[in-house]
Amino acid sequence: MQTVVRHLTTHSKMNNNLYSSVYRNLERELVSLSNLIHINDEQLKIYSIKITELLIRTVVEVESISKELYFANGGEKDDDKDLFFDTDCIQLLEDKWKLSKKVIFVSSPNLYFEIDDNKVLNPLKKANKRGSSSSDWLKAYQAVKHNRGKNLKKGNLKHLIRALGGLYILNVYYRDTIFQLEKDGTGTNFDSSLGSELFSVKLHVSQTISIDKDYTLNPDFDECIYLLKATDKTREDVQKSLKLINEKTNERVKNNLTKEIQKHLSTIKGSDKEEVEKNLKDVVSKIRSDIQIQVAKENGLKLKQTFENLRYEGIINKQQFE
Template sequence: MSNIYWPVYKNLERGVLDLSYSIHIDDTQLAVYSSQISDLILRASAEIESISKELYKQNGGIKTERIKYDTDALVHLNDLWKLESKIVLISSTNCFQTNKELKPFIQDEASTIHGRLTYSWNNSYQNLKHDRANSLNFGSIKYLFDIMSALFILNLYYKSESILLYDDTNGLNFPISLGSDLFSIKLHKWVGHDGEFNFKKENDFDECLYYVHYTESTFEEVKAGSEKAQEKFKKLVEEHPKYIEYITTNLHNTYQGDNFAYDILGQDEHFKITIESHREYFEILRKANYEAIINKQDF
C-alpha cells in the first residue's frame, strides 16, 4: 500500500522550515501569527482528520461512518497507544525554543467554542476554520508546532516501520529523526527481559515512540535456547555427586533456603555448571539481532 500521507507531511514541514528563515523562532516569537502560518495549520489539520480516521479503521475502530477525527478516531488511538504520553522533540537547528519537548495529544486547552478541554492545536484549527477573521491569533507559531508534531506522530504510526539494528542494543545507529528535518523522537533502549521473558521497561517507556527489542527470529531462538539451557542445568545438577549425596541423606522437601542448587553445590561448582549448561545460550545472546519497533504499547 502506497503512503500518500508522508509526502504531504514533508511538504508542510518544508513550509515550516522556510518560515524559520523569515522569523527567528524562539520563546519571544511563539505568539506571532500570520495568514501563512494559518494556512499551514489548516492544511495540517486536514491531514490529521484524514490520517486519524484511516488509522482508526485499520486498528479496530468499530464505527464505519460519520467517524469524528477527535472524539472517535483519536480517542480510540489514544486508548490503544497512549498518544497523550508520546513526546516529540524539536531538533531543527533553526529553532530556539526553550521547551524542546512537545506532547501534542494532551488535552490541556479549553475550547473557545464549547468550553471543554481539547488539544491545543485543535482549538486553533476550530477557530481558524469557523471564524478566521476574528481568530487570526490562533494562527501562531506555537500552534503550528503543536499541530505539526501531532501530524508527525500519526504519520509514524501510519508508516509503522521496524528498523533493523543488528547488535546495536543502545540504538546508536537509529535514525532518531525518522526522516523529519524538524523533529526527532525518544527511543527506549534495550533493557532486557525477566526470567519469564517479560519485556523490561524504564519509567519513560510510554513517552517513547520507538523501542528496541529482539527481532522475532532472535526472540524465538533466545526462548528456545533458555529452555534448553535450563534443562541441561537441571540434568548436570542432578548428576552431581554433592546433589546425589544430599538427596540420599535428606528429605528434599525439608530444604528451607532460596537457591537449592547453589546451597548444595557451593559457589564454585554452581558457577561451573551454570557456565557449562548455558554455553550455547550465551552464544545465542552474543549473536542476537535487535530492531526498533513503533511503540504500540505491546508491553
Template sequence: MSTPNLYWPVYKNLEKEFLKLADYIHFSDDQLGTYSMFIADLIVRCSVEIEALSKELYCMLGGNMSPTDPQGNNRDLYFDTDCLALLEQKWLLSKKQIAVSAINFYFTDEKNKILTPLHKSHKRGTSGSKWKQAYQAVKHDRRNSLKKASIENLLQALGALYILNLYYRDERTDIGRVYLSDHDFDNRAGSEIFSAHYCHATGLSMSLNMNDSCINPPLGDELERSIYIIKYDDKSFEEMHKNFCLDHQITIERFEKSTEIKAFLTEHPEYSEKSINEICMEAGGINLLTRIVCFQHTMKEKDTRMEAMLNKHSGIYPELSPLEDIEH
C-alpha cells in the same frame, strides 16, 4: 501490491514550508506567539491532514464508520471525539512525546523542546488541545482569531501530524547486531524537525517462562511516553531463551550429580529451598559456582539482533515456555 502512502509526502511539504519560516523568523521561546496569515493557512492544512489520517487509522482499527446519535439517527464521523478517542484508547497517544530537534530552532525552555502534541486532542472545546482550538477558530473566523495562528500552535499541530504519520507507516527498523549501539536507529524517522521518543526493552531477566514481565527494569511510564521500543527481534529472543533453557538443563544435571552439593545439603538441610547460586556459593564459593552453572550455549550467541518497533501497547515479546522453545 501495497497501498501507496499518500500522507507522508504531504507532511513533508508542510514541514518544508514551516522550515522556510525559520529563514525569516528567529524561532526562540519569546517568538512562539508570532502569528500571520501564512501560519494560519499551515495550521488549517495540518489539521485537515490530521482529520483525514485519524479517520483512516480509526478505520484500520475497526472503528464504527457509521455512528449514530442517542436517538439512533445516523450522524457524521468526528475526527476527534470518535477517531482520536479510539486511537487514545488503543495507543495512549496523549502521552506520546517528541523532541524538537531542528538545528535552526532555538528553544531553551524544556516545555517548548519536549512536546506531547496529542494531549487532549480527542476532546472538544476549551477542554481540547490548543492547536485544535486554533484550527477551529481560524477556520471559522480568521479575521478575529488571527492571533491564534501562532508559531506555537503550528508547531504542536505539525507534531501531532508527525506522530499520526508514524503510526500510519507502522514500520519496524532493523538496528543490527547487539554489539552495535542504538545510534544506528534514527528516531527522526525522516523528519527534519522532530525526533520520536523511544525506550529500551533489551534488559532481560532470563527465566524458563518468558514474557514482557521479564524486561528489567520495568519500563513503567517510559513506555507510555515512547513511540518506538528498542528490543531484540523475535527470532533472537527465541534463540536466547532456547540457549538459556539448554544451559539451565545442564546446570540442573550438574547440580544434582555434584557430591559436594549433596554433602553440603545433608549437613545443611535448611538450604534446600535456596537457589542454585546461593547453595553453590555457600557450599564451595565462586569456584564451585563456575563448575555448576553452565553458559555453554549462551556464550555461542553471535547473531542476536535488535530492532525498533512501533509502540502500540499490544505486547513487546512473545510468551515462551521451555518445552515449546526447545522443540523449535
C-alpha cells in the same frame, strides 16, 4: 546501513506516499518561516495569515489520516457526518496506543528553544477531546476556522508546531515501518528523526532477555514511539539456552542439595527458629547460585554463541508488550 521493511498493501503504499508528501511540504514551509523568523521561546506567540493557513492545513491532514488509521485498526462507525476525527478516531487510537503519552523532541537546528516544555512535546495529549477540554492547538484550529478575523492571534507558531508534531506522530504510525538494525543493540544507528526536519522520537531500548518475557519494559515505555528489540527468532534461541541452563541447575540442585547443606551446616547459626530458617535460606540460595554459575560455565560456549547471534529491530510501540 539500515535495512527498512515496510508492511503495506499497494493501496496503503499509495496513501502513505500521499500523506508523507503533504506532511513534508508542511514541514518545509515551517522551515522556510524559520529562515525569516528567529524562532525561540519568546517568538512562539507570533501570528500571521500564513501561520494560520499552515495550522488549518495541518489539522485538516490530522483529520484525514486519523480517519484512515481508525478504519485500519478496527473502527466500525460509518464514514459520515457522525464520525468525528477526535472523539471517535483519535479516541480509538488513544485506547490502543496511548498516543497522549507519546513524546517527541523538537530537534531542528532552526528552532532555538531552551524551555523544556517547548523542546519536549506530547502533542496528542487531549487531542481525543472536544471543546474546552481539547488540546490548545485543536482549540486554536476551531477558533480560526470559524472566525479567523476575531481569533487570528491563535494562529501562532506555538499552535502550529504542536499541530505539526501531532501530525508527525500519526504519519509515523501510519507508515508502520520496521527497521532491521542487525547487531546494533543500543540503537546507535537508529535515525530517530525518521526523515523529519523538525522532530525526532524517543526510542525505548531494552537489551534484557529473560526466560518468561518476550520484552522487558523500562519506566519510560509509554513515552516511546519506537521500540528496540531482539528479533523473535534470535530471542527465542537465547531463551532456549537460558531455559536449558535453568533446568540443569534445578536438576543438579535437587540431586545435591542435601549433600551440599551438610557441608555448610557449620555456617548455619542462630538462637531461635526464625533466625535458623533465615540462615538456612541464605545457604540454599548460595548453593543454588554456585551451581548455576557452574552450569553456566559448562554451557558457556553455546550461551555465548546464542547471545552473539542476537539481531535487533526497531518497531512501532503499539503497547503490544503490556
